[in-house]
Amino acid sequence: MGTTAKIIVAIAIITGLIVGVSYKVYFIRENSVGYVMWNPREAFFFIHTGKDGLYVSGLGYPWYKFKQYLGGFAAVELPDDQRVSLVVFRVTPIGVEHHMVRVDRGAHGGPGRDADKYTPLDDRIYAYCPEVIGSFMQDGHLVAKDPNDGLCRWTGDHFEKATEEERQRLGGVSRLTMGDFENNEDGWSRRAFGAEQMDRRFTIDMGDKCRLAVNNVVTRPGNSSITIDLLLPGKTPERIGVFEAREGRVSKSEYQHTFQSPSGD
């Protein structure tokens, strides 16, 4: 092989490597889970929508596909990007309030730092917010100033730390729970739901004025869709929310929009 040919081959290889490294394949998966709490007057939906992003270089793609072929734990990939939002609906017979709360940044952000144990107490929604617990280290041991400081309250568009009076009156976080219940002593009910690989549907009657239908449908294996419909007497059903659970390859622009735009939608 002559010198010129060697140079051409070398350039071709280098070009191939550059393209292989710089070209990327993008993937996104979405999931949604949440709680609905209601009484005859109002209903609250707290829905976590999580989006994970992964990108694989052209050189790494064959290895990625091989691991997918093997399946099982071999096919597991940790995301390169993550975005979680808390979507909140408050539904009354006269309307729907819609709030989006970013929880992957800011005071309540960070893995595992999301609020949970949403519980209606005294006609307000309280939750467990790990970030607002007061505690400190002393002589190498953790000392909790007041474990009940973890109590927080939904104000209408965000969570904030409960007041001292509320913590005293409600017994701190001791009354916060998980799981479903029906028509407790205050007239509240709670139900968990999520996008899952099984068709599920349930309805919620807020008195005789308002019905909510929550429907999880498997659209194909691995993908499902949750819809929330508001049904009022004499009116056409109103779809107040659609949440997808899906996974798959996306374009670079969709990926960047999802993880770099302020809304991520």
Place this chain on the structure above:
Amino acid sequence: MNMSVGDTRTMQALNSSGQPVTGLTWASSDSNIVSLSTDDPPVLTAVAAGHATITAGGASADITVVSGALALGTILWSNPGGASGVYSIVPAVPSPNGVADVFAFQNDSTVQAITSDGTTAWTANLSNVLEARFSDLRFDLNAIPDFQGGLVLAKFPPGNCCQLASIVKLDGITGQPGPAYTPSGTAYLYLDSPLVVHPDGTIFALQTVGDPDPLGNYAPAVIGIDSATGAQKFSVPLENFNPDYSGEWGPTPRLIIAGDGNAYVAYSYPVGAGASVQLSVLRVSSSGDHATIPIQSYPVGIWFFPQIQADMITNADTGVALTWKAARPYAPEGGGLPNRPAPYPVEYGMAIVTGTSAAVTSGPSVAGQVTHVAPVLQAEDGSFIGTVGVAPDQDGNPTRTNMVAFDQSGAVRWIVPNEQPQIAVSGGGVITQTGTTHDQGGNATGLSSLESSQVPGWLGNVFGTAYALNSGTLSSAVSQNTNYATTFASLLGGNGSGSFTAILQVITKPPQTGAKQLPNLSSASCLSTFTPTCGNINAVELLTTASPDFIFQNYIQTFLPVTALANPRNPVMTFTGPGGSNTINVTGAGQTLTIALRGFDQFLQNPFQVMTERFDPTAHTISVVTLAGHPLAGWRYWRVYSIGTNDVVIETGAYDQPGPGAKNFAGYYVATGSVFRGWQKYLEFIQSKLPPGTVQGSHLQNSLGGIPLRNFPVPHQPLLKGYWDHLGDFTQYILNNVCQSTSCN
């Protein structure tokens, strides 16, 4: 009704017309077995194993609750429908715009939308659709599920049994009819051709077009209808169609939608002033773009006139495969003449239509055949499985149907007498109408768990449920998952509803069973090449005020860090409880947990399962064993314990080896990091939920449980990130946590 502990189900009270009745008083004979919500109707929750009777007004139903997985064949629920009884069932297409899991057609000219838990969501009147039952056509071809969760109907005008005059869609959620499509003028819909629905909502049908010929016959056109508005989108006439010729001499035009998204119809017609007969295929897209694709021409003589019968199937997503029989019996005008020659032999043909071109070959040839081999399914390797009529009676009609496999060139691979294909399965095999399974060579291999009377649900290969109809009552039963072939025609009719629209129904998954998948310990060693059997541990020491009791009850017993509800961020795996529940509460041995690994690209791995082996709230320990279908074979435990004041250790460890198969073997080595990362995330989640400022202690840097951590063959990393027990130092430690013994097999 049968339930597994943790399942929730709804139940309805129905009146004699099959309509739901509300306002009744509901009660459970034992709320410790089955509890009822205060809804009307209530939600039933299976609390513990046993029997309970649910009463509502004067009616009652017995519920059996079992602690483990329900056995194959177990009836999940039954729905008797109305008083007239159910006579036909068709699985609905899953959709966010529909509630039905299956449509139940009843003898009183109604259809009921039955949800996945057996309740009746709505009932609709079909009085002007049902007349077709009394013809020799399948009724349900005029009432087919669409891909938006609804039901599309072709209806007769009142009092007219024979000319379909309107098409209407029933809404998937309410069952209410939408805007109807009605042909204008004297046109009417072809009775012989079923409706077909495109996944995008377009309805395709055949409708008469133009004026009748002197004999009163009409030519047809393929029309497209917007199912949401009832408006006609396009009309594409069947070019050169001669209504006087079709019927007895040509194939009956029947629509299918192939995997490429186009509708196809095969037909034949005389051309060249009757000099020959042309077999063609018309292809129409859902926007009305179309092409007529010539397939084969046969000359016409005074003595003979070609008579053609044909059938089509999708060919993956590239077009269609067409097979036909061309006979040339004596033409009417030549049949009575003297000195007529012997008739031409019957010819069989096959065409692979791709784009607007067709590759024509000899059709599959079978000894003694009196029909062409009609393609029914497409096998995983692209070959076809179909049927052929043999053993003619005195009129030349077949008296027996055989199953035939043939490739894309028309070559016959194998024949099975007296069988008909129903489902193409992974590996090239097929399940027949008798429930017999056959391998890719046509050899009978056994019986499918799917009984011949059962219809799999739309996702029957994933969820393992099937519907059956017995004495007018619809029931849902536990069925073994069926691995469908990954083709666009793995099921009869191209999809789970059998509606002649070919789709890629599912991606094949490994089967799941309830059997323990125990490791082979005969030569267990971490260093073994062929049966690598290793222990591995993730652990974290936390300085926290939370007690082991608190951590066990809140995070270990509930598997909270790996449930989607509590931790939607979990990037590796998601656990669900019985019935797919997002909330888990392990209370003893024998409970099944389902694990779904989180992928990005495809759903290649079915969720797999483990079963609890040990539940010890005193030692704050839970262990599980893998079940068949899991990529690993072995055990895992989770445990929390105190090693000092405000000082706890949370750990999880496993002793396992690859599950059966080469992929699991290769995956075992590739997956090491993923397993560790998954459990690291699990421990970090617990840490994150404890008071902030919680830090990791320093007692686990060089040993765990008094056993030193080795720096051989590689320096060990922090236990939080995972430790491979290459030399087996921790084998007994792990097994003791799993089953309090030195051998757990």
